[in-house]
Amino acid sequence: MKLKDVLVAKSHRVVTVSAKSSVADAIRTMHAANVGAVMVPHAETCPVGIFTEPDVVRLYAYGDRDFDTLAVEARMTCSVVVGLPSMSVDEALGLMTERRFRHLPVVEDGKLLGLVSIGDLVKAKLDETAQEAQALRAYIAS
Numbered sequence: 001m002k003l004k005d006v007l008v009a010k011s012h013r014v015v016t017v018s019a020k021s022s023v024a025d026a027i028r029t030m031h032a033a034n035v036g037a038v039m040v041p042h043a044e045t046c047p048v049g050i051f052t053e054p055d056v057v058r059l060y061a062y063g064d065r066d067f068d069t070l071a072v073e074a075r076m077t078c079s080v081v082v083g084l085p086s087m088s089v090d091e092a093l094g095l096m097t098e099r100r101f102r103h104l105p106v107v108e109d110g111k112l113l114g115l116v117s118i119g120d121l122v123k124a125k126l127d128e129t130a131q132e133a134q135a136l137r138a139y140i141a142s
Contacts, residue, residue, distance in 0.1 A: 003092055003106050004085035006124050007114040014039050014105075014115050019049065019073035023059065026051050026072045036117065037103040038072075046078035048112070052103060082107040083116070089128075093121050 015033045017026045019040050026038055030053070040049035051072050059065070059075055083092050083104045092104055102118045 001089045001124055001128055002085060003083050003087045003089065003104075003116060004113075006089065006116050006120055007085070007106060009124070010114075010116075010120055014112060016041055017051065017072055019071065019076070021072050022068050023051075023056070023070045023072055023075065024067040027056060027067065037115065039105065039112065039115065040072055040076050041112075046080075048080055048105070049073070049076035049078050050080050050103060050105065051076040052101075054102075080105060084108060085113060089121050089124050092116065093118070093125070096121070 015029060015035050015037075016039045017029050019042065021029075030036065030038055037050055037052040040051055042048075049072075055075055055077065059067070059070070064070060064075070081095065081099060081101070081104065083095070083106045085106055085108050087106075096102065096104055096118050104116050106113045106116060
């Protein structure tokens with residue numbers, strides 16, 4: 001199974017916030033959309049960034065708590081690792097586990113196609129395993 005297959009099975013909608021948005025606005029956006037990460041396109045400091053729940057926890061732990069005035073741009077991750085639609089789910093899971101992040105933007109020809117979470121990938125693997133098990137049961141029964 002490839003990342004393009006995972007994107008077909010889920011919404012292609014990517015939740016974004018402006019780089020100039022406050023951290024508080026980004027948190028509210030994540031909460032309203034029930035997502036753990038938002039993409040930050042067209043920031044001055046980098047072409048695309050990502051702001052995630054762990055970023056919020058890190059901010060709070062380091063005492064950076066003025067979320068209403070702190071801009072997302074100041075604390076987002078700029079060195080975003082991306083996946084290709086042709087990347088296998090196993091490759092993506094390995095990359096995310098090795099690099100210790102939970103959200104992977106999927107990009108093709110410089111265009112953001114979607115965002116997959118580690119939960120999306122685990123669900124895809126479970127579905128694939130269930131289908132294989134069903135096929136084996138049917139084969140044995142025939």
